[in-house]
Amino acid sequence: MPRFARVLCWFRRDLRLSDHAALYHALKSADEVIPVFVFDRDILDVLPGDDRRLPFILACLHELQQALRAHGGELVTAHASAVEALPALAAQWGAEAVFTNRDYEPAAIARDAAVRQRLAAQGVAWFDYKDQVIFECDEVLTQGGKPFSVFTPYKNAWLKKLTPFYLQSYPVERYLPALARLPEQTLPTLDALGFAEAAAQPLKITPGISGAQAALADFQRRLTHYQRLRDFPASKGPSYLSPHLRFGTLSIRLLAQLAWAQGDEGAQTWLNELIWREFYQQILWHHPRVAEHAFKPEYDALAFDNDPELFAAWCEGRTGYPIVDAAMRQLAQTGYMHNRLRMIVASFLVKDLLIDWRWGEAHFARLLLDFDLAANNGGWQWAASTGCDAQPYFRIFNPVSQSEKFDAEGKFIRRYVPELTALDNKAIHAPWLAKRLPEDFRLGRDYPKPIVDHATQRQRALALFGRD
DSSP: OOOEEEEEEEESSOOOSSSOHHHHHHHHHEEEEEEEEEEEHHHHTTSOTTOTHHHHHHHHHHHHHHHHHHTTOOOEEEEEOHHHHHHHHHHHHTOSEEEEEOOOSHHHHHHHHHHHHHHHHTTOEEEEEOOSOSSOTTSSOOTTSOOOOSHHHHHHHHHHHOOHHHHOOOOGGGGGGGBOOOOOOOOOOHHHHTOGGGGGSOOSSOOHHHHHHHHHHHHHHHGGGHHHHTTOTTSSOSOOOHHHHHHTSSOHHHHHHHHHHHOSHHHHHHHHHHHHHHHHHHHHHHOGGGGTSOSSGGGTTOOOOOOHHHHHHHHHTOSSOHHHHHHHHHHHHHSOOOHHHHHHHHHIIIIISOOOHHHHHHHHHHHOTTOOHHHHHHHHHHHHTOSTTOOOTTOOOOHHHHHHHHSTTOHHHHHHOGGGTTSOTTGGGOGGGOSOOOTTOOBTTTBOOOSSOHHHHHHHHHHHHHOO
């Protein structure tokens, strides 16, 4: 590695100082390091003005800026196309190289290739590093040297390859004196970025490095019980760390080390979830076509009904199926949805409403605070039976039995569908089947009747997917 006088470290999905691969290598390789973040207009200009991810990102950046200042550094930002911004920043600050962590999404790969080419034209070097996964790209392959397409063999190979070496953190702190001393920079406002409406969106998950550390400390106290509680949306079972993983306010190495070291049933189950995340990352990297197409090509042209009125009812939480409606309202109100509920509503959209999974995937992408292309695509294709390691098409979630099993007392339903509060614990899962409802409650007036019949739609889905 050559020695540089001044370099840029481009922050993206890694909004933290500790255990940061690119920052570590930049600090070791240069006399001065300038951290930069680009509000990429190629991404932001197509987002709605109320996108709640922008307040989260901006809050993370404010805290990152304070952390850098505590060590004598400063965060430089730009609001422009990244392809234009990085070469301009390098020229403005006299940087000889750009250091960054790799991103595996197709659009990000194309963007980085364009940035790298532009930098090379002006004599600026490019270095990128693995940071958001334990194993990337071709690091976990079958014995035949092919990418895995089934999770369990991938998981077994992943665990076999895992050693303490891959979980070592990057000791960034000892090299922080190499941060460049710059005049104080001002971060843009949501209004300046075109997201003034987003300020009104509530953030249910505390952003930033401190928010990540607090959430992790809370989850560590509950990790042993993760296996037992994770499927029940009314319980505090999930980690609630997914936004912090998405935006890198926590290191994946720290989380995997925690789970691996603890090793009990709860920790092992959670480690499996982290491996699922990497499984979908490598699927997207090896098969970028899945971003728009079914992994199984034979399912790419299924003749879905795609009824826009049914889709609107699903999006707005008025399907007449309480567990589905509660989940969709949770998403709309908070930007979060419990993982068990993601599977239930996805199955309902595709198998009950016979709507293309890509419609649902796009709706989740629009609203999820923790939206990650690989995980979102993988989860939707699993539920839709079109993916690599998918639920078989004939396995269709029954929304009523799922509700009875995972929200038996209706606590979650009552939280997000308050018009059903007075129903008893049996009627709340399927009000249309109840023998007796409260006198002042009328189905079809106070709460919708089911927009489809599950048994009928199940047979239609079997016929649709069963065709060869």
